[in-house]
Amino acid sequence: xxxxxxxxLLYYKYHPFIERFLIELGAEVITSVDTNKNILxxxxxxxxxxxxxxxxxxxGHIMDIKDKCDLLIIPRIMRVREREFICPKFxxxxxxxxxxxxxxxxxxxxPIYATNEKELYTWCKKLGKMITKETSKIRGAFNSALEExxxxxxxxxxxxxxxxxxxxxxxxxxxxxxINMNLVKKLNTMGVGVITEEYVEEEKIxxxxxxxxxxxxxxxxxxxxxxxxxxxxxxxxxxxxxxxSFACGIDSVVLxxxxxxxxxxxxxxxxxDEHTGEGGLDTRIEAFIDMIERKNNNENNISTFRQHTSCS
Amino acid sequence: xxxxxxxxxxxHLAAKALFDxxxxxxxxxxFSSNEALELGSKISPEEMCLPYKIMMGNYLQSIEMGADTxxxxxxxxxxxxxxxxxxxxxxxxxxxxxxxxxxxxxxFDIGKKELLNRLSKISDSSTKGKVQKIRALKTAYNVIxxxxxxxxxxxxxxxxxxxxxxxxxxxxxxxINAAKAITASDMVNILKDYKKKxxxxxxxxxxxxxxxxxxxxxxxxxxPFSNLYIEDKLMDYGVATKRMLTPxxxxxxxxxxxxxxxxxxxxLASREYLPHYIGGHARxxxxxxxxxxxxxxxxxxxxxxxxxxxxxxSKAILPAISNDKDFPIMTLVVDExxGEAGYITRIEAFIDMLERKKNxxxxxx
Numbered sequence: 001x002x003x004x005x006x007x008x009l010l011y012y013k014y015h016p017f018i019e020r021f022l023i024e025l026g027a028e029v030i031t032s033v034d035t036n037k038n039i040l041x042x043x044x045x046x047x048x049x050x051x052x053x054x055x056x057x058x059x060g061h062i063m064d065i066k067d068k069c070d071l072l073i074i075p076r077i078m079r080v081r082e083r084e085f086i087c088p089k090f091x092x093x094x095x096x097x098x099x100x101x102x103x104x105x106x107x108x109x110x111p112i113y114a115t116n117e118k119e120l121y122t123w124c125k126k127l128g129k130m131i132t133k134e135t136s137k138i139r140g141a142f143n144s145a146l147e148e149x150x151x152x153x154x155x156x157x158x159x160x161x162x163x164x165x166x167x168x169x170x171x172x173x174x175x176x177x178x179i180n181m182n183l184v185k186k187l188n189t190m191g192v193g194v195i196t197e198e199y200v201e202e203e204k205i206x207x208x209x210x211x212x213x214x215x216x217x218x219x220x221x222x223x224x225x226x227x228x229x230x231x232x233x234x235x236x237x238x239x240x241x242x243x244x245s246f247a248c249g250i251d252s253v254v255l256x257x258x259x260x261x262x263x264x265x266x267x268x269x270x271x272x273d274e275h276t277g278e279g280g281l282d283t284r285i286e287a288f289i290d291m292i293e294r295k296n297n298n299e300n301n302i303s304t305f306r307q308h309t310s311c312s
Numbered sequence: 313x314x315x316x317x318x319x320x321x322x323x324h325l326a327a328k329a330l331f332d333x334x335x336x337x338x339x340x341x342x343f344s345s346n347e348a349l350e351l352g353s354k355i356s357p358e359e360m361c362l363p364y365k366i367m368m369g370n371y372l373q374s375i376e377m378g379a380d381t382x383x384x385x386x387x388x389x390x391x392x393x394x395x396x397x398x399x400x401x402x403x404x405x406x407x408x409x410x411x412x413x414x415x416x417x418x419x420f421d422i423g424k425k426e427l428l429n430r431l432s433k434i435s436d437s438s439t440k441g442k443v444q445k446i447r448a449l450k451t452a453y454n455v456i457x458x459x460x461x462x463x464x465x466x467x468x469x470x471x472x473x474x475x476x477x478x479x480x481x482x483x484x485x486x487x488i489n490a491a492k493a494i495t496a497s498d499m500v501n502i503l504k505d506y507k508k509k510x511x512x513x514x515x516x517x518x519x520x521x522x523x524x525x526x527x528x529x530x531x532x533x534x535x536p537f538s539n540l541y542i543e544d545k546l547m548d549y550g551v552a553t554k555r556m557l558t559p560x561x562x563x564x565x566x567x568x569x570x571x572x573x574x575x576x577x578x579x580l581a582s583r584e585y586l587p588h589y590i591g592g593h594a595r596x597x598x599x600x601x602x603x604x605x606x607x608x609x610x611x612x613x614x615x616x617x618x619x620x621x622x623x624x625x626s627k628a629i630l631p632a633i634s635n636d637k638d639f640p641i642m643t644l645v646v647d648e649x650x651g652e653a654g655y656i657t658r659i660e661a662f663i664d665m666l667e668r669k670k671n672x673x674x675x676x677x
Contacts, residue, residue: 048628050619050645076588083421085390091590092625099585099632111588214398215421217388249621252359253395260402 001131003027004069004105007034008058009090010077012175017149018073021124024141027131032064035178039064044274046100052245053179053273054172055089055096062097066105071130073108080114084219087250106130117146155198156184163292164193166231168224169243169251173272180243180270181278183285190289195237197227204230212257221254228258232265238292239266241285246273266292313337313412313437316379318367319344321534322463322487323559326456329496333448334438340491341374344537348373353648355403362538362617362647363531364396368403375409383434386417390591391622393531420570451496453560458503460558462486465510467543471521471552474514480547482510522611522666525604526555527597529616529623532646533557539615539646540655549663554609556600557593577603585629592622601633601641610666611640613659618647640666 003022005011011018011031022029033039035057043060066072074094079085089096094109110126113119121142128138158164165187173179174196184194197205205226209216216222224242231237242258244251255269268288270281316339317327324340331338342348348369355372356365371382387394397415404411414434419427435445466479473479486506493499524546532538533555546553556578568574578599586598601612614630616623627643634641642662644655 048624050624050627078588083388085591088390088591088594088621089625091390091588092586092594092622092628095586096625096628099629212398213401214386214395214415215388217390217394247359247619249359249361249392249619252357252361252619253392253399256357256360256399256402 001027001071002030002069003131004030004032004065004072006058006061006065006072006074007032008061008176009054009093009172010075010086011172013154013171014149016152017145020148021127021141021145022131024144025128025132025137030065030069032061035061035176040178040274048096048100050247051089051096052248054170054176054245055093056274057176057179058093059097059100062101066101066103069105071106071108072104073127076109076111078111078113079219081219082115084217084222086219155196156194157199158188158193158195161188161191161193163191163238163289163296164195164236165292166228166237166240167194167196167243168228168240170220170224170245170248173243173245179245179272181272181276181281183241183243183270183281186282186285187289190286192289195231197223200227200230208233216254216257218250218254221250224254225257225261228267229261232262238296239268239288241268241270241288243270243272246271266295313381314339314379315381315383315434316341316371316374316377317383318370319535319537320531320559321536322459323456325459325487325490325499326452326559328491328493329455329499330448330452333440333451333496334435334445335440336434336438339374339377339379341370341377341379344370344535349537349648355407357399359619360399361392361619363393363529363535364399365648366535366538367396368400371400371404375404375411379411381412381414383414383416386415388418388421391620393592418566448496451500453563454500455490455496455503456560456563458500458507459487459490460560462503462507462510464554464558467547467553467555469510469513469515469552470547471523471550472515472517472519473550474516476550477548478513479510480544482506482513486510520670521550521552522663522670523552523554523609524663524666525600525609525612526553526615527557527600527604527612528593528614529597529620530557530562530593532615532617534559538617539644540650540652542613542615542644542659545656545659546663549660551663554604556603557596575599581606585633586626590622590625592620594622594626597623597626598629598633601630601639602637605633605637605639610670611642611662613662614641614643616643616645618645640669 005018019029039060040057042063043056046063047056047059074097076094077086077090098104108127108130110123112123124142125138129135167174187194205223208226208229209222216225228240242255244255268284270284314337315331319341327338328340344366349366351372352365352369356368384397386397397413401413414430417427438445463483466483470479490499490502493502526533534557536543543553565574575596578596581602582595582599586595589595597614604612630641633639644658
């Protein structure tokens with residue numbers, strides 16, 4: 001059986017798990033191609049206009065593989081942590097696609113509550129039953145998939161660079177090189193190292209999140225907030241770049257919270273949408289890096305007017 | 313303590329009744345207007361949704377009038393309304409207004425103790441006894457139910473009226489007089505009076521007006537300024553409208569949700585197209601369309617603020633419903649840049665189309 005896995009949204013975070021699980025069950029895994037211009041165009045064509053870039057691109061990935069597989073997985077990820085959500089659009093993703101794209105193959109759209117192993121297993125069991133009749137294999141496949149996911153190294157931590165900056169944002173914006181126009185590579189060639197949230201201890205992130213008046217109920221929002229504020233405090237990292245998709249409701253809140261907290265820690269917000277031009281993006285990154293270099297050379301950061309120079 | 317709160321349709325009447333009953337001074341901000349929106353936009357994040365900006369404007373105007381405490385309902389759903397309180401506290405602090413915020417969250421998220429703790433901040437400053445407090449709460453609920461009933465009747469029966477504008481005039485008069493009431497029980501009496509009056513307005517039952525259901529994001533459909541007074545406009549056109557989401561519906565829904573007894577009709581209706589709660593009121597939106605279609609309405613208008621996450625999902629589903637059921641649905645997205653002329657043109661064109669479809673004039677040719 002050919003099972004389609006679209007290469008969009010949280011694929012970048014959970015692909016070891018789902019791919020291993022399907023292979024163990026003896027299914028042929030069909031993934032869509034890496035995001036490209038064609039995928040984007042297809043997505044823009046079929047998706048509802050108001051949606052954000054990652055959702056549009058996901059529609060494009062669906063278009064790419066929907067005719068190549070017998071069963072298509074559209075993950076309806078309700079939550080990955082207790083009492084938290086990802087985004088309303090994730091919960092309604094299958095419906096968005098189902099009613100926007102015609103002629104869909106057989107679909108797997110059961111909700112995923114990945115708060116613990118047991119909850120996740122119920123989803124896997126449903127998926128497994130759709131693929132194979134040998135239900136006894138499901139448990140084994142599930143275990144080795146979990147193993148694979150745990151052993152997979154996520155995140156980026158470059159070493160040996162003079163400047164290190166933190167890359168913040170939703171995983172699909174950070175790891176899809178088409179969305180962020182190869183940002184990591186660009187930074188590396190400029191002599192700038194990158195660190196992502198996976199390399200900061202979870203405890204530190206949680207500690208920061210606790211200082212908020214209201215417990216944030218979005219998983220990635222909590223991560224981004226905790227990560228950025230934690231590194232801003234420690235002063236080991238020179239700045240942060242936040243990649244945000246245009247009209248992202250979650251980012252509109254988190255960015256405000258971050259800006260409120262970090263004061264004049266250098267922060268660059270890169271908004272991406274389907275019109276983003278690469279030239280403009282380059283200019284902004286270069287200017288940001290220049291500014292950080294100056295700040296570093298100019299020891300104590302005092303302007304001629306004896307005022308603190310703000311860099312955000 | 314001088315309490316204030318953001319506007320949401322007619323809730324200011326209920327709030328006035330409540331705080332008058334409790335003996336707490338409350339400041340009703342001026343009705344949401346362009347001025348409020350401009351004031352609010354100035355200190356709001358650019359990409360924030362419209363309700364946030366209008367609410368900020370409400371606060372600023374009440375602060376000018378002397379308010380020092382703000383009451384705001386919260387939520388912990390995936391919609392960003394739940395995060396409003398934190399951002400608004402910060403934003404107001406930044407410009408030098410250090411106010412007390414009382415955020416009423418669901419006890420399942422902050423714990424029963426914390427909720428009672430927050431509520432006690434209000435009830436402690438009231439000098440009234442426990443019985444009177446409960447009575448005040450009940451009166452407030454009566455007020456909101458009455459005004460909603462009157463409004464719903466007026467909006468629906470406008471389509472059948474004999475004398476053009478009779479319902480609209482009476483509704484306007486009713487709201488003005490109710491706001492003038494001195495005591496809470498006075499207000500209830502005034503509203504009851506108007507409820508009788510509205511029944512006496514002559515209607516022509518043989519008319520068959522265009523009927524439209526108003527659906528979408530709860531704030532933008534309830535707060536008339538944010539949807540550019542769409543219900544008033546539709547009343548002028550002699551269209552019968554129905555809106556299921558109201559403040560009292562919201563209260564009932566919030567109370568019944570833990571028991572899973574909330575809006576059963578909507579849940580049943582929406583099951584086919586959106587079987588899960590995805591946050592905000594997206595599921596209600598889908599359910600209402602299907603109910604309206606069953607009730608032989610002619611069309612529906614969906615309204616939501618630009619960037620509203622749950623409504624974007626329902627917007628993606630609505631065209632499919634429209635096709636399957638042959639039911640016209642129009643979506644209007646509002647933000648601080650919405651121009652009134654373009655907005656009216658779209659509404660008029662939609663109504664024209666519904667009229668033609670109804671009378672089968674040139675339809676389909």
